[in-house]
Amino acid sequence: MSLPRVAALAAALLMVTAGLATAQSSWFVAALPLAAWACLGFFVELPAPGLEARRILSSSFAPADSTVEVRLVVLNRGRRIDRLVLRDEPPPALEVASGSPVWEGSLESGACAEFGYRLVVRRGLFDFDELQARIEEPFAAIVRAEKLPCPARLVVPPRSRATAGPLLGAHAVRPFGGQSRARRPGGGTDFSGTRDYSPGDPLRSVSWRAEALWDSLVVNVFEEDRALDVGLILDARAEAYDRTRLFEAAVSAAATLADGLLAGGNRVAFLSYGSIVEWTPPGAGREHRVALRVAAARAALGDHAAFDRFDNLPIRLFPPRSAVLLVSPLLRGDLLALRSVKALGYGLTVLQPQARSPEADRDDAARLAGRMLALEADILVARLRSARIEVIPWDVETSLSRSIGLARLRR
Amino acid sequence: MNGATAALAALLTAPVLVLVGMRYLLLRRGMDRAARRRYLRRTAVFGLASLVVCASLFLYRGALALPVLWELLACLLAGALIAGILRRG
Numbered sequence: 001m002s003l004p005r006v007a008a009l010a011a012a013l014l015m016v017t018a019g020l021a022t023a024q025s026s027w028f029v030a031a032l033p034l035a036a037w038a039c040l041g042f043f044v045e046l047p048a049p050g051l052e053a054r055r056i057l058s059s060s061f062a063p064a065d066s067t068v069e070v071r072l073v074v075l076n077r078g079r080r081i082d083r084l085v086l087r088d089e090p091p092p093a094l095e096v097a098s099g100s101p102v103w104e105g106s107l108e109s110g111a112c113a114e115f116g117y118r119l120v121v122r123r124g125l126f127d128f129d130e131l132q133a134r135i136e137e138p139f140a141a142i143v144r145a146e147k148l149p150c151p152a153r154l155v156v157p158p159r160s161r162a163t164a165g166p167l168l169g170a171h172a173v174r175p176f177g178g179q180s181r182a183r184r185p186g187g188g189t190d191f192s193g194t195r196d197y198s199p200g201d202p203l204r205s206v207s208w209r210a211e212a213l214w215d216s217l218v219v220n221v222f223e224e225d226r227a228l229d230v231g232l233i234l235d236a237r238a239e240a241y242d243r244t245r246l247f248e249a250a251v252s253a254a255a256t257l258a259d260g261l262l263a264g265g266n267r268v269a270f271l272s273y274g275s276i277v278e279w280t281p282p283g284a285g286r287e288h289r290v291a292l293r294v295a296a297a298r299a300a301l302g303d304h305a306a307f308d309r310f311d312n313l314p315i316r317l318f319p320p321r322s323a324v325l326l327v328s329p330l331l332r333g334d335l336l337a338l339r340s341v342k343a344l345g346y347g348l349t350v351l352q353p354q355a356r357s358p359e360a361d362r363d364d365a366a367r368l369a370g371r372m373l374a375l376e377a378d379i380l381v382a383r384l385r386s387a388r389i390e391v392i393p394w395d396v397e398t399s400l401s402r403s404i405g406l407a408r409l410r411r
Numbered sequence: 412m413n414g415a416t417a418a419l420a421a422l423l424t425a426p427v428l429v430l431v432g433m434r435y436l437l438l439r440r441g442m443d444r445a446a447r448r449r450y451l452r453r454t455a456v457f458g459l460a461s462l463v464v465c466a467s468l469f470l471y472r473g474a475l476a477l478p479v480l481w482e483l484l485a486c487l488l489a490g491a492l493i494a495g496i497l498r499r500g
Contacts (some may be wrong), residue, residue, distance in 0.1 A: 039491035
């Protein structure tokens with residue numbers, strides 16, 4: 001029963017009580033119209049709902065910080081509705097920039113109600129579910145609430161940063177050519193060296209000049225870069241990040257590196273390690289690029305007791321002896337787990353996003369604390385490097401390609 | 412029926428008309444012209460019926476005993492309640 005009817009009934013009962021108390025029949029007479037109006041709703045019937053809703057997003061794959069228009073079309077296949085209130089609930093993380101997610105009005109049978117609003121979007125994966133419909137009979141104050149399903153999904157991948165993927169190395173390679181540090185003798189065009197002829201070598205690979213010089217059959221050996229299986233791990237442990245901006249930069253870097261590695265012909269798997277482990281199996285090609293961008297959009301910071309260290313990293317999901325690229329600011333306790341990954345034969349590289357804390361220069365104590373933390377991080381990095389794990393530090397205020405370029409030079 | 416009876420009947424009908432009128436002011440922006448007309452027509456019919464009933468009761472108030480009115484109200488409420496339960500079932 002709606003609030004006005006409850007109020008009317010309460011007022012009628014109050015008047016009846018007053019009538020009984022004062023023995024005045026006029027109170028009863030005054031209570032009658034109110035009681036009759038409140039009870040009217042029991043006898044008036046609302047039209048059978050025949051509403052169908054459709055949601056149209058201007059873009060289901062939108063860049064971060066852009067605006068997306070949401071349009072809703074509701075068709076009335078039932079009887080005329082005197083008053084209809086439609087209320088859409090956009091995901092709480094998104095801000096309504098213009099327009100209104102609420103529509104109210106009358107809707108004729110067979111007519112459409114169309115309304116929309118614009119949202120400012122940020123990185124994430126957003127599911128729109130239902131549209132709330134409130135069908136009212138205004139005079140009798142009868143209300144029926146309906147939920148109209150009109151699902152839609154909005155994917156806002158992280159911003160891409162212009163860079164080529166780092167050249168990774170691994171013991172195991174794929175049989176195809178690709179951009180990597182794994183060079184294997186084969187049918188490439190880069191000259192690698194010479195060796196003695198063995199039966200079965202193609203005649204076109206014989207070096208006739210070397211034969212003339214040394215009087216024995218010598219063949220030229222060529223080599224080529226081979227594609228790799230790359231596992232990209234995004235650290236999404238809330239404890240590892242002191243602010244959201246650093247995590248957003250890490251997600252953005254992970255997505256960019258995945259793009260670069262895929263463009264280099266490699267097969268890339270993606271794993272987000274935080275409150276839950278989200279796994280995207282290895283793949284290549286344009287469709288897989290979309291799947292990786294969706295996975296990066298879905299990544300969220302979180303905590304779980306089981307995943308507060310990399311001890312439970314499901315490294316066996318990645319192909320044996322493949323390359324693993326970890327994007328993580330690193331925690332003090334990560335050393336052993338990462339050494340174990342390396343010991344299992346994976347080619348491990350760590351991209352370490354770093355950001356200067358705004359409170360670092362607040363006073364002497366903060367400066368000292370910052371200095372101690374930096375020294376701790378340096379020791380951790382030195383230990384990782386001594387375990388032959390490559391660490392690429394990246395100040396998120398600078399360009400990612402510069403940090404990767406410096407790492408290549410260092411190599 | 413004299414003027415005093417009519418005025419008293421109107422006074423006793425006023426609460427419900429005020430309630431319905433306030434709802435109209437609140438809801439009119441969410442209704443089209445046809446819905447507004449229907450609302451006003453129903454309000455007028457209901458108000459008129461209430462006025463007639465109230466006036467009739469006052470005309471017979473000398474003969475109308477308190478328990479009879481009480482029974483009338485109880486019957487009305489019980490009927491509404493049963494109707495509501497049946498509809499939901």
